[in-house]
Amino acid sequence: MSDQDILNPKHMPHNPEKATLEGKNKFIGFWFFLGGETVLFASLFGTYLALRNSVNDGKSSEELFGLGLVFIMTMLLLTSSLTSVYAMYHMKNNDFKKMQLWLGITVALGLGFLACEIYEFYHYIHGYHFTMRSSAFGSAFYTLVGFHGGHVVFGLLWIVSLMIRNAKRGLNLYNAPKYYIASLYWHFIDVVWVFIFTVVYLMGVL
Amino acid sequence: MSTIAANKRGFGSALWDYITTVDHKKIAILYLVAGGFFFLLGGLEALAIRWQLIQPMNDFVSAGFYNELITMHGTTMIFLAAMPLIFAFMNAVVPLQIGARDVAFPFLNSLGFWLFFFGGIMLNVGWFTGGAADAGWTAYAPLSTTSAGEGVDYYVLGLQISGAGTLIAGINFLVTIVNMRAPGMTYMRMPLFTWTTFVVSALILFAFPALTVGLFLMMFDRLFGAGFFNADMGGNSVIWQHLFWIFGHPEVYILILPAFGIFSEIISTFSKKRLFGYTAMVFATVLIGFLGFMVWAHHMFTVGMGPAANAIFAVATMAIAVPTGIKIFNWLFTLWGGNIKLTTAMLWTLAFIPTFTLGGMTGVMLAAATADYQYHDSYFVVAHFHYVIVGGVVFGLFAGLHYWWPKMFGTMLNEKLGKLTFWLFFIGFHLTFFIQHFLGLMGMPRRYWVYLEDQNLDLGNFISTIGALMMGLGTIVLLYNIVLTCIKGEKVGGDPWDGRTLEWAISSPAPFYNFKQTPLIRGLDALWVEKSEGRKGLTPAEPLGDIHMPNGSILPIIMSFGFFVAGFGFIYQKYDLSWLTLIFIGMGISLATMLIRSVKDDLGFHIHKEDLDKEAGE
Numbered sequence: 001m002s003d004q005d006i007l008n009p010k011h012m013p014h015n016p017e018k019a020t021l022e023g024k025n026k027f028i029g030f031w032f033f034l035g036g037e038t039v040l041f042a043s044l045f046g047t048y049l050a051l052r053n054s055v056n057d058g059k060s061s062e063e064l065f066g067l068g069l070v071f072i073m074t075m076l077l078l079t080s081s082l083t084s085v086y087a088m089y090h091m092k093n094n095d096f097k098k099m100q101l102w103l104g105i106t107v108a109l110g111l112g113f114l115a116c117e118i119y120e121f122y123h124y125i126h127g128y129h130f131t132m133r134s135s136a137f138g139s140a141f142y143t144l145v146g147f148h149g150g151h152v153v154f155g156l157l158w159i160v161s162l163m164i165r166n167a168k169r170g171l172n173l174y175n176a177p178k179y180y181i182a183s184l185y186w187h188f189i190d191v192v193w194v195f196i197f198t199v200v201y202l203m204g205v206l
Numbered sequence: 207m208s209t210i211a212a213n214k215r216g217f218g219s220a221l222w223d224y225i226t227t228v229d230h231k232k233i234a235i236l237y238l239v240a241g242g243f244f245f246l247l248g249g250l251e252a253l254a255i256r257w258q259l260i261q262p263m264n265d266f267v268s269a270g271f272y273n274e275l276i277t278m279h280g281t282t283m284i285f286l287a288a289m290p291l292i293f294a295f296m297n298a299v300v301p302l303q304i305g306a307r308d309v310a311f312p313f314l315n316s317l318g319f320w321l322f323f324f325g326g327i328m329l330n331v332g333w334f335t336g337g338a339a340d341a342g343w344t345a346y347a348p349l350s351t352t353s354a355g356e357g358v359d360y361y362v363l364g365l366q367i368s369g370a371g372t373l374i375a376g377i378n379f380l381v382t383i384v385n386m387r388a389p390g391m392t393y394m395r396m397p398l399f400t401w402t403t404f405v406v407s408a409l410i411l412f413a414f415p416a417l418t419v420g421l422f423l424m425m426f427d428r429l430f431g432a433g434f435f436n437a438d439m440g441g442n443s444v445i446w447q448h449l450f451w452i453f454g455h456p457e458v459y460i461l462i463l464p465a466f467g468i469f470s471e472i473i474s475t476f477s478k479k480r481l482f483g484y485t486a487m488v489f490a491t492v493l494i495g496f497l498g499f500m501v502w503a504h505h506m507f508t509v510g511m512g513p514a515a516n517a518i519f520a521v522a523t524m525a526i527a528v529p530t531g532i533k534i535f536n537w538l539f540t541l542w543g544g545n546i547k548l549t550t551a552m553l554w555t556l557a558f559i560p561t562f563t564l565g566g567m568t569g570v571m572l573a574a575a576t577a578d579y580q581y582h583d584s585y586f587v588v589a590h591f592h593y594v595i596v597g598g599v600v601f602g603l604f605a606g607l608h609y610w611w612p613k614m615f616g617t618m619l620n621e622k623l624g625k626l627t628f629w630l631f632f633i634g635f636h637l638t639f640f641i642q643h644f645l646g647l648m649g650m651p652r653r654y655w656v657y658l659e660d661q662n663l664d665l666g667n668f669i670s671t672i673g674a675l676m677m678g679l680g681t682i683v684l685l686y687n688i689v690l691t692c693i694k695g696e697k698v699g700g701d702p703w704d705g706r707t708l709e710w711a712i713s714s715p716a717p718f719y720n721f722k723q724t725p726l727i728r729g730l731d732a733l734w735v736e737k738s739e740g741r742k743g744l745t746p747a748e749p750l751g752d753i754h755m756p757n758g759s760i761l762p763i764i765m766s767f768g769f770f771v772a773g774f775g776f777i778y779q780k781y782d783l784s785w786l787t788l789i790f791i792g793m794g795i796s797l798a799t800m801l802i803r804s805v806k807d808d809l810g811f812h813i814h815k816e817d818l819d820k821e822a823g824e
Contacts, residue, residue, distance in 0.1 A: 003809045021385070025310040029381040032411055036373060040415035043452070047423065047434065047445055054440030056433075132432050136441035139432035143423065158804075165805045174807060 007173045012094040017180035019173050030181040034188050041192050044147055045199060048140040052204070056135035059128050061204030070201045073116045074193065080109035081190040084183045091179055096170045099179070103163055106186065110156050117149050141200065148196055151189050158182050226758040228312035229718055233319050234298035234614060240323055241290030247330070248282035249681060251275050256638070256674035259667045262659040272655035273340035274357065278330070280343030281361065284457070285368055286326040288599050292464045293318075293375055295606045296403050298614050300379060302709035302716060303400045305388025305725045305732075310381035312756040313803070318375035320766035325368025328773050332360035342653065344450060347435030347443040351427045356777050359428060363773040366421045367766070369414055376410030379403055388708075389747040390727030394488070397707045397731075398481060401488050402467030405495040406460050412499065413456035420449035429780050444509060451502035459498035461595065463491060465602025466533060469555045472609050473537050475703050476552040477544025480731060483536040490529035490536075497526045507578045516575040523573035530566055534559060549703075550624030554605035557632050558597060565593030568643065583653070586646025592639045604631070604684075612702045616714040617695030623687040631680030637673025641666045706731040711744045719753045722818055753813040761799045768796030 006020075013019045018027055052061065087102035121142070124130040132142045159182050166175050224232060255275050258266045267275065301309055309315050332338035332355075339361035341350035350358045383404045387396070396404070424446065426432035433439025435446050474481040481487060503511060503519040537559060546552070568590040572578055581587055604627070611619045645666045650657060657663050701710040711733045712721060723746035729735040736744055772792025778785040 007809075025381050025385050028384055029310060029377055032377045032380050036377070036411045036415045039412050040419055043416045043419035043449055047419070047449070050442060050445055051434065051440065054442070056440040132426065132430060133439075136433045136436070136439045139423075139426060139434050139439070139441070143426060143432070143434075161801060161804055174809070178804075 016173055016176035023177035026177040026181055044144045048144045051136040051140040054136040058134035059130045065201050065204045073113050074197050076109050076113040077190050077193050080106045081187055084186045088183050114152055148192055155186050155189055225763050226760045228316045228756050228758050230297045230301050230309050233315050234294045236319050237290045237294035241287055244282050244286035248279050248287050251279035253678055256671040260671040263656050269655045274338045277339045277342050288461050291603045300400050300403050303397045303707050304391050305708050306386040307720050309378050311378050314374050314378050317762035318371040320763045321371030322368045324766045324770040325364045329364030332357040347446040351435050359777040362421050362425045367769050373414045376407040379407040388724050388727055395730045398470035399467035402463040402491055405491050406463045409456045409460050409495055413453045416449050417453035447506055451505045455502040456498045461599045465599045468602045468606040472551045472555045472605055473540050475705055476547045477541050479540055479544045482539035486532055487536050490532040493529040507575045508582045520573050520575040527570050550621055551605045551609040553628045554601045558601040561597030565597050584646035585642045585650045588652050589639045589642035612698045612714050613709055617691050618698050619691050620687050627680045627684040631677050634673045634676025638670050641669050706734040708732050724748050750815050752815055754810055756810045757808055761803050765796050765799040768792045
């Protein structure tokens with residue numbers, strides 16, 4: 001049997017992401033990676049918590065944050081996590097088209113989130129002259145939220161390249177693990193946002 | 207003829223082979239050569255430091271250059287010498303010890319090396335652009351954030367790039383050990399070096415991201431005007447200390463645990479005994495790894511965290527002496543009644559036990575928070591950490607080098623020269639550092655470039671420098687030994703030490719597919735089990751079949767080079783924004799190679815079983 005036959009079996013297994021050794025390696029390796037990412041964000045959160053009241057002469061979180069926009073952003077991102085679950089559900093049923101469709105919706109929601117975040121930063125910078133150089137609080141805010149935003153950008157680029165690359169050939173045991181870990185990454189981004197929402201925004205206005 | 211034919215090749219194709227290789231055994235050699243180079247560099251820096259201190263008020267180097275020397279000596283030795291040399295042995299040995307054909311992610315293995323390599327170069331570029339980093343290897347803010355020039359910027363970017371490589375390597379070994387063990391190789395049958403690699407990889411995974419964040423914050427402070435550590439903007443410089451040591455303390459266990467693994471293998475092999483208390487050794491390794499995360503603030507007793515925090519961290523630190531003591535006793539009990547063979551590797555191991563115990567004892571002294579106010583930032587601390595890092599890690603690396611050299615290269619290092627190196631280095635080491643305990647207790651602070659006459663410090667410093675020169679001499683003998691062995695070393699078979707673990711069951715150097723048939727593991731010390739039952743080789747777990755192998759790739763070196771280029775852009779945009787172009791070029795190169803890696807299928811290739819038979823017949 002050639003590699004192509006092995007990777008394109010007549011009957012796709014129920015868990016195509018873990019059907020090959022490479023898939024299993026990717027699966028567990030990516031969970032380990034997310035463990036490291038957790039420490040990364042924990043360090044950023046720790047820094048933020050230490051500096052969130054160090055506003056110097058600049059704006060404070062109460063003056064800046066509005067929960068309306070943050071609520072919309074939260075809804076967009078949480079929903080995108082749900083749609084990526086649907087995509088993985090269709091992957092397990094070997095329904096490639098529906099998987100791509102739901103991933104497309106996930107990307108659209110992620111773009112919506114990103115647009116809100118760009119607007120938010122733009123608003124702070126031009127409306128309030130609140131930048132990374134304003135105060136230690138400014139540095140900590142833009143770094144924590146910006147790192148999350150950077151993850152969103154990378155996640156979107158990742159999912160879109162997977163969708164384009166595999167659009168014509170469909171699902172096989174080679175690309176299924178790739179799709180799966182991209183969706184894991186997306187969930188992780190979502191979980192981090194839940195903490196940002198709580199620690200940065202809720203604790204910032206209350 | 208098939209791909210496994212080993213032809214005589216020119217230098218060009220050998221070079222191409224090494225920069226595109228994803229074979230763990232070749233990557234091990236890359237790590238060994240690069241780490242060895244940086245070890246020599248760090249050693250030269252150390253000799254310059256000691257030469258400056260040979261007499262009071264010496265003027266061999268200027269004060270500023272002395273600061274660069276101490277900073278780069280520490281940074282180079284920890285990140286660019288000790289870590290990669292440990293990775294060299296992990297790569298060379300761990301897949302063999304668990305009966306695997308390669309690591310889980312061969313491509314990432316190569317990427318990890320090249321990131322480390324370019325990061326190491328980046329760190330040292332500062333020497334040529336007006337001064338290397340000069341804020342100490344710990345780079346405490348605000349000293350580091352206000353240091354003039356680009357030295358500290360090179361430190362930040364260089365460590366960021368090489369740190370990413372280390373993280374990748376850590377994840378790779380975790381997955382390799384979880385997923386790639388041969389049938390029958392249960393966790394409690396893994397050789398101790400594999401166990402320590404496993405625990406250390408977990409430490410890397412959870413410790414390095416804290417450094418990543420610390421370096422990013424420092425980068426933003428220095429290059430983009432952020433104020434994390436700047437009190438004028440409401441920042442807090444103690445945050446750097448916390449982040450650095452949350453990484454930094456596990457880091458010292460990342461260094462020492464693999465050395466413990468190496469010693470455990472060597473003691474067992476050259477005592478002809480199963481390791482005493484194997485289960486307790488595994489338990490102690492895991493416990494040390496866990497406690498290693500609980501003690502970072504013992505580096506900060508004098509910062510003013512308050513008595514409660516100091517007391518907690520002091521007690522936690524002292525607790526680490528317990529599992530470490532378990533290990534020391536288990537090694538002694540393994541030796542007890544053993545059939546001991548005094549090879550060079552064994553000499554290093556035997557020297558390690560008392561040396562490391564001394565370092566551990568001063569460690570417990572330093573852990574006493576109240577007493578630490580006296581020791582802090584004195585030569586007592588310098589003596590302590592050189593006793594554990596040189597007496598533990600470097601001795602371990604030398605021992606491992608002599609022990610696994612035959613497996614890596616198929617030749618034997620000269621034992622006579624090896625023993626000469628040992629005695630020169632061992633005596634030189636104790637001459638250098640033992641006296642430093644007393645220099646410290648007499649009040650000599652660390653990191654000072656001169657000291658006054660007639661303060662009772664003259665003789666101690668003189669002796670210390672003589673010792674350092676002896677260590678240098680020992681290293682030169684080792685280099686001569688390596689050159690000699692490369693030119694006309696005697697060829698050895700697969701099992702020159704009468705070994706106990708799997709790596710000794712195959713030829714030296716190992717074939718590039720490692721095991722023709724995946725072995726069946728039937729107990730701890732798998733090869734010894736077979737030997738004691740009168741078999742010559744291992745019991746295969748599968749019939750002879752095609753072997754799947756990964757393709758080599760040029761992408762890792764290009765990807766790493768991209769980050770390297772972008773690093774210069776990040777640094778110099780602080781003078782002139784047109785340097786931003788370099789960031790776009792560098793990051794463009796890296797992201798493009800990532801995209802290529804993502805969209806281009808890489809299925810590897812197969813070695814056919816007929817070719818394996820043919821090769822065996824030759």
